[in-house]
Amino acid sequence: MKIKDILPIFLFLTSFPFYAQNEKTNQKFEKIKAYKISFLTADLELTPAEAEKFWPLYNTYEDRRYELRHEKMKTYAQKLNDDTINSISEKQAGALLSQMESTNRKLYLLKKNYLSSLRRVLPAKKIVKIKKSEKDFNRKLLQQYRNKAGKK
Incomplete structure (x- = not known):
């Protein structure tokens, strides 16, 4: 076999772990995003109608x-x-x-x-509360990360 025949196979095999790792990272981000949606929806006490209008605005802004x-x-x-x-x-x-x-x-x-x-x-009170809720979420997420890292 010539090197030019082996090279594509080698590149595929060496890039696969990076792809898998990137996919794992994306899954973690999606999991965190879902957790954030759940946390903020509960913390802000969003009604289903408010949540339906709020999340597209929030996601676009973010x-x-x-x-x-x-x-x-x-x-x-x-x-x-x-x-x-x-x-x-x-x-x-x-x-x-x-x-x-x-x-x-x-x-x-x-x-x-x-x-x-x-x-x-949204009512003004809920808008004002968004920043605090985001900080609370980040603090809780960091605490979970620290607890998980401490157990290893």
Whole structure:
């Protein structure tokens, strides 16, 4: 057998564990997401009608927020490491600053539109409680992780 015949098989076999691991990670994220939905629905005391309108708004907001924050981190992390920050020109720093302001503006407008949309489907008290419920969920999830890690 020639190397060009073996190479595709080798690549498939070596990439399979990464695919399986990625699939396992996706399953964990989906499990956490389902747990979060359950937790927030109960904690916010959402009625079925409220939940039906709330979750599409929340998921869209969270997805877009994640995209913007990921884009922001990717852009800034590359340009703001120790070697680069000391060697960039004033013009490059100004452009980076403008980019940061633009991303922050997009995040602000996203949040503003999200809150405006929420006002149409939830009472103000429940909207205010969302942030606290998210923090409680994250704290509970972290505690479960710590307990699980401590048992190993």
